[in-house]
Amino acid sequence: MHVMILGGGVVGVTSAYYLAQAGHQVTVLERQPGVGLETSFANAGQVSPGYSAPWAGPGIPVKALKWLMMRHRPLVLWPRLEPRLYGWLARMLANCTEDAYRRNKGRMVRLAEYSRDVLRDLRAETGIAYDHRERGTLQLFRTQKQLDHVGDDTRVLDAYGVPYEVLDPAGCIAAEPALARVSGVVVGGLRLPGDETGDAHLFTKALAGLCTELGVTFRYGARIAGLQEAGGRIEAVMLEDGTRLTADSYVAALGSFTPALLRPLGIALPVYPVKGYSLTLPITDADAAPVSTVMDETYKVGITRLGDRIRVGGTAELAGFSDVLRAPRRETLERSVTDLFPQGGDLAHASFWTGLRPMTPDGTPIVGGTRIANLFTNTGHGTLGWTMACGSGRLLADLVSGRTPEIASEDLAVSRYAA
Ligand SMILES: Cc1cc2nc3c(=O)[nH]c(=O)nc-3n(C[C@H](O)[C@H](O)[C@H](O)COP(=O)(O)OP(=O)(O)OC[C@H]3O[C@@H](n4cnc5c(N)ncnc54)[C@H](O)[C@@H]3O)c2cc1C
Structure with a gap:
């Protein structure tokens, strides 16, 4: 055929x-x-079945309102006369119930876990190389409140049998040694050892x-x-x-x-096209760079080591098919990587990129x-x-x-x- x-x-x-x-x-x-x-x-480089969850979930509408107000906001909504956008948002809101979340998460985890296994088989069969690492991912909490809510995530991980470790600051540093160089930032973390990283391009x-x-x-x-x-x-x-x-x-x-x-x-x-941004920096000091992916929970930014580069990706902007590179979004990415890995890479030589995530409401x-x-x-x-x-x-x-x-x-x- x-x-x-x-x-x-x-x-x-x-x-x-x-x-x-x-x-x-x-x-x-x-x-x-x-x-x-x-x-x-130039996405954030995470192969992360552990984080496979829909955006639409219980409590998200209230959280989204808070995110929209932040200076370095992870969510940006441009007021647009676009019926398609509002129809899509309405369907997303309809998916913010416990039942819908469970159903959607179940579908996503099924496909994501299968996908990781298929990728591993492909690697074993072909030796395909793409700056990949099998070192897990670390969701990093900067506030006690974030750490106190870790149970919301671990209950879901337990339900789907995904292995995880809840870490104190010393545990975070053991997983990501460069974090020892920053003080007063890390309160705790949630590590998913089964996740991988690599350059999608x-x-x-x-x-x-x-x-x-x-x-x-x-x-x-x-x-x-x-x-x-x-x-x-x-x-x-x-x-x-x-x-x-x-x-x-x-x-x-x-x-x-x-x-x-x-x-x-x-x-x-x-x-709907949900716009995201990334920065790619050359590593200047390998010991000061991340080992794998660190997800900065405060800004919803993923910081990933890809070979001799650091990729910093995040932001969800609802702005239609625009490919304009907006300076405030860059500032948020820079803020996150500077707080966590200040000596890891060279921001002066970073490339700034944007892409449109093809998002479904579920x-x-x-x-x-x-x-x-x-x-x-x-x-x-x-x-x-x-x-x-x-x-x-x-x-x-x-x-x-x-x-x-x-x-x-x-x-x-x-x-x-x-x-
Ligand atoms: C900032 C950011 C960070 C992300 N981080 C992650 C991550 O860490 N982990 C993860 O799993 N995912 C991540 N994603 C999501 C992931 O990158 C996307 O889901 C994925 O790349 C979508 O792939 P695709 O092949 O469906 O779409 P695309 O890569 O967009 O491919 C579609 C192709 O169709 C072509 N095309 C479109 N229209 C036409 C036409 N009319 N004629 C001919 N060709 C056409 C385009 O040129 C394009 O090459 C991230 C995305 C963004 C933006």
Whole structure:
């Protein structure tokens, strides 16, 4: 079967790899000159099944109001006349109940844990390298109040059997020795030893190389304009330059841009672009840099070591498809890394980046078939697209191939929104 993947981010490329492995002819269409150059380019680098949870949860509406008021705010809402945004926010609020949280978290943990296992298998089989580390992640508390609430998280971790350690300041320093250099900042932490880290862009490029060896064709500079449907099937992809391309099956993996492609076909995907920012600094003193990821709970910023660089990522900005780099967001990232790892990296030589997380209101990605028999989606991975990419690609390949997937998947398809 010839399968056409629309979009060459980390999710499109993992889909391509597992489809090619399953014996299909695969073509990837990507508008950029290479893979992983949009949202998958400079994310915070966490492969973190332990933190797989929807944003929508009990108590979040009140917390969100507080976050919006902070000087270095982790959440920014631009007042916009955009009905789509308010519809999406309303659906997110509807998911802030105990029941919805439990259901959504269960789906996300299932996919994220599977994904980590698939990634480990891939590493073992191919030796793929992407500045990865298997050193866990540390959520760092700067206030007693944050530490006092750790039970909210550990109860959930217990329920899903995720291993963790609650640490005092000495324990945090044992996990991240550079924290010994800052005084009066660390009150405690929650460490998830099963989490990993790595550079999603390096991974996507390396995996695209393995795809090419398996015979996958990559067409760069291919700007997709629309899909042609006839008789309940997709017949062709139309590019902006008028080129018409055909295949047997199609996988929509355009991240935040997927809804616009499928809307004319009557398929409504509740995916909104949630903007985030990152800084990448060269390490100047390896002993003063993080060992793995430190999640600064106060600013919701992730600080990760990636080879000889430190990646600092965070902020959720609801601002449509804007790619403007805003100075106050940079200040928040700088504040976090300067407080925790002041001598680790060189901020003067940092690169500043922004990307659009493809977020669903229930936090769960949309992986599976659609009402059109030969059209599949693999999108909506939000804050956890790197964490879930390998599992989503493998699952998608099984579904397209008509094989029974290794995890339950009915509740991951777009049809769940019809219920
Ligand atoms: C600041 C930040 C930090 C993050 N940190 C983490 C983290 O630590 N861990 C984690 O798991 N996740 C993290 N994420 C989320 C993760 O990066 C995303 O979920 C993931 O990259 C989404 O991958 P994707 O392939 O779906 O989308 P993308 O990478 O955006 O890929 C979609 C591709 O489709 C292409 N495309 C779009 N429209 C068209 C068109 N019309 N024609 C042709 N091509 C098109 C684009 O060029 C793009 O390459 C973070 C995100 C941000 C912004």
